[in-house]
Amino acid sequence: MTALRVAVVGAGPAGIYAADTLVKSDVDVSVDLIEKLPAPFGLVRYGVAPDHPRIKQIVHALHRILDHPSVRLFGNVHYGTDLSLADLREHYDAVIMATGCERDRDLDIPGIELPGSHGAAEFVRWYDGHPDVDREWVLDATSVAVVGAGNVALDVARVLAKSVEDMRSTEIPDSVDVGLADNPVTDVHVFARRGPAQAKFSPMELRELDHVPGLEVVVAPEDIEYDDGSMDGIRSSKHVQMVVKILQEWALRDRRRDPRRVHLHFFARPDRVLGADRVEGLRVERTEYVGDGSVRGTGAYSEYPVGALYRAVGYTGSHLAELPFDHEYGVIPHRAGRVHDIDGQELPGLYTVGWIKRGPVGLIGHTKGCASETVGNLLADVPSLRRAPRRDPDALPALLDRRGTEFTTWDGWLALDKHERGLGEARGRERTKVIPRDEMVRVSRAG
Known part of the structure; x- marks a missing residue:
């Protein structure tokens, strides 16, 4: 002792x-x-x-x-x-x-509290089968906005845009399978306040987005822009070079016209969530570089009709x-x-x-x-x-x-792990998660 x-x-x-x-x-x-x-x-x-x-x-x-x-x-x-x-x-x-x-960081813009506006963290916990998240998640919008320029934003966009058939080989629980099966989305718009050189995507996650069957990634050619500060960042980081190269290639290629699309918008600062009783759109302000990689507003606005919004602007x-x-x-x-x-x-x-x-x-x-x-x-x-x-x-x-x-204990986890793998094996998967906390505890303590 x-x-x-x-x-x-x-x-x-x-x-x-x-x-x-x-x-x-x-x-x-x-x-x-x-x-x-x-x-x-x-x-x-x-x-x-x-x-x-x-x-x-x-x-x-x-x-x-x-x-x-x-x-x-x-x-x-x-x-x-x-x-x-x-x-x-x-x-x-x-x-x-x-x-x-x-917890999701706040996004302080008018209308962010409207029904249909969600934090990315809650959505991630839903599709990952977290025991403390409501199992009901309404997916009823054909066009959706995701605010953020990191890997969480990519994850949310990809899961929203994927067909449920592409997710069924994973460990998603039944409630997520049912929710995604009813998802009518055709377009997911991802908004980044700054330019491609400031995006926080990892190259691997970015490339994976373009390998989803039936999904087209769209980047506007006019968004491929750099200032002196951005060029310094590109020259000093292999990671940034790879991200920029991928985005440039996507901006220059011909459109594929796939049935579902993820649009990556740069220089687009969210200004206001539109709608009276629920999310009906997002207004964004066009930004521009000031020379050092940071941006300022231009006073030019665009509106995107979307039926839901996910903020992926960081955790706290x-x-x-x-x-x-x-x-x-x-x-x-x-x-x-x-x-x-x-x-x-x-x-x-x-x-x-x-x-x-x-x-x-x-x-x-x-x-x-x-x-x-x-x-x-x-x-x-x-x-x-x-x-x-x-x-x-x-x-x-x-x-x-x-x-x-x-x-619960480590031995309890081994029992739960074995139980989840058994559930998955019956469905041709590696694992199917147990979601209810009391059931997780019961299986763990019984083992």
Whole structure:
């Protein structure tokens, strides 16, 4: 019981990579991952589109980490409800917050609150089978707007524009199958405020959009424009060069006239959502470069008739009980992973990692470096850490049992994983997700 005891709140990639960095260190350590969902893997399970199986292969690497004998999983446990900060401090020498960023950022334009206007994060959770999202999702618009210039915007556009037959080989649950089968969309319009050189798409995701059967990607030739700042960015980044090259090729090619289309609009700043009782259109202002890669409005407006709108302008974090929070940036205030209060005073034994630390930027792989920084500072602090009074590994599960918390474990996940794979096998798929939280818990605890 002399081993360093660390709690990591959040069992997504950031939390799991932090656990991996800890157990691979020279310090004798045990790590407990506290996760509010009954299943681990966070963003990989509930934030990656189901038609991206290659990205989901990261689960295999995360699986090996959670299989380590010094790492335990406590799922279906809500920080702030089932366990308080005081509880964690009583049982652990250090606490790492890895809760991520799940909420959609606001888009402050008139009409954004109209029915038919959605946050991309909610739609992603719907098609990914998140247990806490309503299973009913109305898809009744033939023309849809997506606001944003990142991979989430591409995911939303692609899922909306794909035929349900192309999605049925994935792990989508029955409710998503039914919803997509009734989707009448023919045109998805993606709006980016700046130009092609500033788009945050990854080249791989961009190319995949053009490989969907029956789907044409449309880029207007007049949107292929660069200023000096853009050219500097293109010359200095292979990533940007690839994105720009793809977009240029699409702008110059002949139209294919496929039955469904995704239109990528650049230099288009959303100005107003149109409609009286629901979304009926989107007005955008044409922008232009000012020389350094940034843009300004031109005063020229266009209107697009759309029956629904999805804002994919970024995620933001949520304020966690008993912890300081930077409401402007949606993160926990910290210095290199060490949490501090609003006055800049460090809070001993408290750390943060992942998007709740640095904001929703970077791909999943970037989380490893973030975890290394935080864990490195935690390990440097070990001599000064206050040791938790309750060090028995059985103390926390006993506390949860006394409080009536039906927590799940790593063995429970293995049982749920086997169950979902069995459901998928019966349908010729790798997996079919179990959605209801109580059913996930039942299957996990029965195993």
